[in-house]
Amino acid sequence: MDSKSPTTTGNELEQLDPMIKTAETSSVKCSDRFSPVVVFAHGSGAPSTSDWMIRWRNLLATALNAVEVVTFDYPYIHGARKAAPKAETLVGFHSDIVRKVAAKYPEHPLILAGKSLGSRVSCMVAAEKDIVASAVVCLGYTLKGRTGVIHDAPLLQLTVPVMFVQGSNDVHCSLQLLEVVMSKLKALNALHVIQNGDHSFQISEKNLKCGMTREKTEECAAAAVAEFVSQITSETVINGPRVSLLETH
Numbered sequence: 001m002d003s004k005s006p007t008t009t010g011n012e013l014e015q016l017d018p019m020i021k022t023a024e025t026s027s028v029k030c031s032d033r034f035s036p037v038v039v040f041a042h043g044s045g046a047p048s049t050s051d052w053m054i055r056w057r058n059l060l061a062t063a064l065n066a067v068e069v070v071t072f073d074y075p076y077i078h079g080a081r082k083a084a085p086k087a088e089t090l091v092g093f094h095s096d097i098v099r100k101v102a103a104k105y106p107e108h109p110l111i112l113a114g115k116s117l118g119s120r121v122s123c124m125v126a127a128e129k130d131i132v133a134s135a136v137v138c139l140g141y142t143l144k145g146r147t148g149v150i151h152d153a154p155l156l157q158l159t160v161p162v163m164f165v166q167g168s169n170d171v172h173c174s175l176q177l178l179e180v181v182m183s184k185l186k187a188l189n190a191l192h193v194i195q196n197g198d199h200s201f202q203i204s205e206k207n208l209k210c211g212m213t214r215e216k217t218e219e220c221a222a223a224a225v226a227e228f229v230s231q232i233t234s235e236t237v238i239n240g241p242r243v244s245l246l247e248t249h
Contacts, residue, residue, distance in 0.1 A: 034230070036064055037105040037110055038066050047073045047077045063226040064222075064225070075093065087124065111134060111136075114139065115140055116139075119142075120151055134161070136158065138164045152184075155181055163191075164190070167201050170198055170199045196208075201221070202214070
């Protein structure tokens with residue numbers, strides 16, 4: 001099946017729901033049945049129109065050869081306080097978005113991706129009985145909350161493959177703690193580490209390795225995600241609890 005990547009203007013999904021925004025520059029000229037559709041959720045503090053979300057939306061679109069990358073805003077982000085509610089309260093809204101996207105692309109693998117809070121909610125949505133996701137991609141998963149609560153429950157209930165991209169200096173998710181949780185998961189899982197990266201993958205100039213830039217490290221991370229997703233969607237994954245896609249060099 002060949003299809004061109006839709007743009008934001010006049011998109012069918014946006015007509016269904018004005019809070020949905022699709023990838024503007026996916027660079028996808030054509031796709032086949034393995035080309036995924038991605039639903040990409042933002043983090044707690046910035047909407048889908050933030051520079052970070054736009055950059056990663058386009059990175060995912062290009063690396064995954066996605067038929068479409070769909071972003072959206074949780075309703076609270078446009079409220080007076082803009083304080084994020086509990087993740088559980090966002091599942092219904094998020095699930096409705098996913099159902100609309102899945103209905104538009106029934107023959108394409110469905111990938112649920114998210115930044116921070118959005119990745120946690122994506123894991124919860126993947127557990128919904130009527131949603132059939134091929135994989136979940138967690139970009140900067142917030143494993144440890146501000147009060148010290150460990151947010152591992154959404155991960156432990158997962159039955160679909162999950163990929164983590166984490167900065168090694170992420171104060172919200174130590175790699176040691178994450179690897180302990182990953183060892184307990186029922187689902188196939190993988191980790192890509194951005195060395196010296198923080199929660200948003202920022203790396204100070206002094207910690208950038210020779211010849212590397214932030215752009216290159218994020219492109220490497222997106223490529224690792226694409227490798228993981230291609231293994232899933234082409235049905236070549238070896239049975240087992242974990243695959244090894246590790247660190248940025």
